[in-house]
Amino acid sequence: MSTTPSQATPSQATPSQATPSQASPSHASLPLDTVLDRAAAAGVRARAVPPAERARLLTAVADALDAAAGTLVPVAHRESHLPEARLTGELARTTFQCRLFAERLASGALDDVRVDHADPDWPMGARPDIRRTTVPLGPVLVFAASNFPFAFSVAGGDTVSALAAGCPVVVKAHPGHPELSRLTASVASAALDDAGAPAHLLQLIEGEREGADAVQDHRVKAVGFTGSTRGGRYLFQLAADRPDPIPFYGELGSTNPVVVTPAGWAERGTDIATGFAASFTLGSGQFCTQPGVVFVPDVDAFVGALPPLTAGRCSTTASPGPTPTDSTSSPPTAACARPGASAAARACRTSRSCAPPPTPCARTRPSSPRRSSALPRSSSSTAALTRSRRSSPGSAAP
Incomplete structure (x- = not known):
């Protein structure tokens, strides 16, 4: 047509x-x-x-x-x-x-x-x-x-x-x-x-x-x-x-890795976790600046500091909504960055119905990030x- x-x-x-x-x-x-x-x-x-x-x-x-x-x-x-x-x-x-x-x-x-x-x-x-x-x-x-x-x-x-x-x-x-x-x-x-x-x-x-x-x-x-x-x-x-x-x-x-230093985590760990979640879910998780993997000094503390997330919504984002899908998207996959990091392993999960919770895992998203310039x-x-x-x-x- x-x-x-x-x-x-x-x-x-x-x-x-x-x-x-x-x-x-x-x-x-x-x-x-x-x-x-x-x-x-x-x-x-x-x-x-x-x-x-x-x-x-x-x-x-x-x-x-x-x-x-x-x-x-x-x-x-x-x-x-x-x-x-x-x-x-x-x-x-x-x-x-x-x-x-x-x-x-x-x-x-x-x-x-x-x-x-x-x-x-x-x-x-x-x-x-x-x-x-x-x-x-x-x-x-x-x-x-x-x-x-x-x-x-x-x-x-x-x-x-x-x-x-x-x-x-x-x-x-x-x-x-x-x-x-x-x-x-x-x-x-x-x-x-x-x-x-x-x-x-x-x-x-x-x-x-x-x-x-x-x-x-x-x-x-x-x-x-x-x-x-x-x-x-x-x-x-x-x-x-x-x-x-x-x-x-x-x-x-792109992956957009984020590295959190021990000094940074000690000084403002809660703010970092909240900001990470907001960036991850911005625009239903479809912005090119979305972080794909995060390296943190304390995995359990980081997971515990993440704000609540529900389907299609994060408490830190003002623009919830269904995630647009790409007709050529690959199935979501995930692999934990550290073997034995049980908290990260439990948190590392994906869903097509909403942006998944941000986790300290290396993962590929259902849709690739896009430009924002x-x-x-x-x-x-x-x-x-x-x-x-x-x-x-x-x-x-x-």
Whole structure:
């Protein structure tokens, strides 16, 4: 199933007035081949769009998403069960990312032009005139994450960085929030169309098979992924095994170890345990800063100092809710860090229904942690989505 800009026309309701049924029409299924043909054609046109114009397009997307907040946030709440206050803040972060890239584009901060003039007296031998810049790679396939339905989804940082680089984007929607994905794609695509962007600059596909097939298609030139280690490794291998291997930009999780010194434990042990539990359960345990293993001087004392936890809730967190799941998550596993640490062994347990109690155990979580920076794909990532082009001596500067 695919959403394309042609399905969101100016004759439809404006983003601020749209309802899910208006902004998300029937979404007639398009073959993947058609979507990728459109993306390839958009890539040719997008390459000629200057940075200042890309900045204007990103600003238009940000404005449209902000205007549609009253429609988008309730849909996100219904599908993700995350609190509306959290989702409102996340949408603001998402549009901030759009505007931040737009500002960098407009200022020239994302340009990567280097000129080495000819020098016949260069000590290593006469140097020719060498000039280097970057050009867009082409269509980028972005896999949306489950736990941030705005900031790491259809219009998230991966999508914005690719658009800033001059690349069309095909987003593989996450099954955890399909209606929101379609609605966001409709709003963003309509904004791009109204702003005069190349047709089909942003498209949406759904389904694991479609995503895997797209990774292997010659028209896709790069992949962005945030999700489980198992799913990411699988997609990375598909990208690497192509006859023409392509870049795979993936965040597949991290451990975030915490080390508590004896002096620190003696001075503020209770505060450390409480803070650890709050960090572990923040955002239903879905933040990238979530600690995965803790080393403590006294295991029994640490376990005893942890605050009470119930299903989906910690007494130290203000945003309880069901844990969003990743469609490619691995089964939870656990292994105690110290053999014979009976208290830790008893406490080391996991549950898919809520964030498990933090314990001094080495463990893997049902879903991998995610990024939390305001600019997940920084200016360097924009350059990463382009390839170098050198001009021969005597050619015009780019």
